[in-house]
Amino acid sequence: MRLTKLCFLSLSFLILFVSCQDARAKAKDEVVSIQKEIITVNSLSDFKKYIDKDDVKIKLAPGNYQIDQAKSIRFIAVTGNNSHYDLTGVRFMVDTKLFSRKDLAKSDDGNSMYCAIEISGNNTVFEGLYIETYGDASGLQSKNKIFNVVGEGIVLKNVEVRTSGSNPWGYGYLYGLGGGDVRKMNGIRVGYPAKNVSLIGCKVHMRAMGHAIFLQGAENTLIEDCHVDGLLRTTDAILAETSGYGFDRDFYALKPKHAHKNGYVEGTVIGLDGKILPGEIVSLSEDGIRLYPEYQGHPTKNTTVKDCSVFQMRRGICVGLNKFGDKVINCVVRDCVTTGFNVGNEDVVINCSADAKYGEAFGVPYTNAKNAAVNINILDSRNGMANNMLAKINGTGHHIVIKTGNDDFIPKDMAIKLSVWEGYGNYNSKATMHATNIKLENKTQTQVLKHSGTQNLEVESKGQVIEVKS
Template sequence: MKLIRLYFLSLSFIILFASCQETSKKVEQETVEVQEEFITVHTLSDFKKYIDKDGVKIKLAPGNYQIDQAESIRFIAITGNHSHYDLTGARFMVDTKLFSRTDLAKSDDGNSMYCAIEISGNHTTFEGLYIETYGGASGLQSKNKIFNIVGEHVVLKDVEVRTSGSNPWGYGYLYGLGGGDVRKMNGIRVGYPAKNVTLIGCKVHMRAMGHAIFLQGAENTLVEDCHVDGLLRTTDAILAETSGYGFDRDFYAQKPRHPHKKGYVEGTVIGLDGKILPDEIVSLSEDGIRLYPEYNGHPTLNTTIKDCTVFQMRRGICTGLNTSGDKVINCEVRDCVTTGYNVGNEDTVINSRANAKYGEAFGVPYTDAKNANVEIHILDSRNGMANSMLAKINGTGHNIVVKTSNDDFIPEDMVIKLSVWEGYGNYNPKATMHATAIKLENDTKAKVLTYSGTTNLEAESKGEVIDLTPEKD
């Protein structure tokens, strides 16, 4: 009996102690004194004196600042709470050689990524900076990035990022997809334990292999009024090279391994032997805005992407890999190679626009995705190449609306397909293709093609609906 009483007494003490600690944290947050006026500093060394301070308002004077020295793999670490950093007019030039320095101190968070700026402080605003990498040297890893945001209630506002320093550059995903030789330079990451982060008015110009904006295990993230652009390249231009990475390999890329996607690599068709083919197009970067489903067991939850634009990336806005249901509102995607919008379980995409010049305007590609709501306006998709699929639909219970302001925007050979492996997604080789209980309003003249596995389709379509299910003997 004494042992039991002692156990409950100890447990009660632990609970009381934890509660007191939490209360103490809340009181501490509420009693942080914040400067009333901004302090202007004129050197990077003076700016760094405040990055670990609470309650400060710091303005860095406009000008060019070079970052070619660092003490740790997070070159500048913003750890201050309730602080505001205004870098409007400041331009950071980051030497890519820093991303391969082996003498820099490692982080204690278990993540070995290198990044130019990390924001781990809470209730922090960071705004106005233009930042780019220079030098062209590739880092030690593929996890390199410019911003890493892991704090709570962080606002990243009106920053502009221009990336360089990936290897090999100029081939996109044709070499090293999922590892291999590629060393990337990503733009902005929001990752666990980040909560209630807002990215607003940010621009990312991808001139390296990598994702522009991506989330891993973050909760309640708002990405608003942000812009992403990348570069595309034809395989004809690659095959015309007389030296370089592709030439040295006789223009053989990695062989596609998926049994149902032989010859297909992220929107680009290559030979079954891995040979790069003419008349195709490649994105030189990865995704514009991408959600990973989790980070180390911590799910990515409740993301809203609003009033954003993505041009010339691999996938435009990719929420489909997540399963918790996310919102995309009033966005525009153009000239992406794999798909404009990758949509998944419980996702909502409304009042948004895309073209299908080089890849499908949108896709709900996963057979286990349920109850997505999609409203897409098709933009001018003429004069593209290497694509004839307007949209792809798999899964169960989706409500899909496809519109256009001009029927001439959609070439006659472009079609909407249901229950197909073709195109992006469905990398589970054991999956059974199906599109079940789909409500489709097709206010375009594009044909709708249904294949085996399409059941209980409710379709209102200006374009002909054609059943291509094989007849049984």
């Protein structure tokens, strides 16, 4: 009886303690709610008064706002911590002339890039904005961008970006790749010291040369439900010009140092003398979602790309340059020129789809890549041009599954190729191509070509498996 009574008293005390804790938590939440009472502002100047404030929730009234003045090369610098900026229904129009202003204050982070909006505060939510550049000015550099995200715990949500203001426009990477004349206008950068950043529901419409979304030295980044689109152009259309940048150069492109012996440059073949050839196609921008392996010695780690789509870019989703394994889940890539999915060391690509109209649907192109896992569905790849490779596989220890909803989607002349230079991804002219210990499940009728260097291939294939003798 005494034990029962003691248990009852203990239980009563526990209930009272938990109730008090709940009450305190509720009171704390109410205090936080009061602290973050929404403040609505009606002008850009009033909005800027709060971008360096902590623990605020700011709503800018819907409307069009012109950004044609700035004090520094980061035109709007959001440094507030634990704050929320709601710009739903707001449109920022950014004058491209700002990107060539030499009188603007430089940044103290050692990076000279110009950008429209930088978010460096921690645990900040920035959402709802539509932002675009206007004007023909191309800026002083190739590092121009719209967003630069460098804080920790930032959520960039439901923003929409439309880029313009690159030079020369209309030729993509045929001029200026790796230097030269090109001046870019990139979309969204997430870079060191960024950690635990989420890009949710963002859209980037690339109408300039540059990357749409890219990472440099960021850790634990989530890119979810985002969309990227660009524009393509045939070399026939370029060669038909009667004036302009290409015409003035007699249609000789600036041939990059890493062009293949056959003139292959980023998905497009040019003449060995650098002449632009007919019958090819060019992306007018760079990559849709791209991971750089590091930034100033700080590695890019633990990235997840989920439920995203990329259309008409150079590479669609490019995680292969990174040496750490990343995850790409349930993403769709269409009409990209160089490759749909660029895959590398320890990468996992799950339930993704791509076509091969203008470039391979996916590639694991690197000889030093190990243990990638790819499960990909091939979309309608008919009526394309300048490509007959469905997929490219190099490296060691990968598990690849290729399927399609309709065998007619894949032209009969296409092939899955192992141990090849062909296509994107090989810069070392002395490298020996190889594909070793690969498990390949080819559930399509596409032929599999085993080139020299393919060893210990475990293959199940509906299509014919052919050993190509060198």
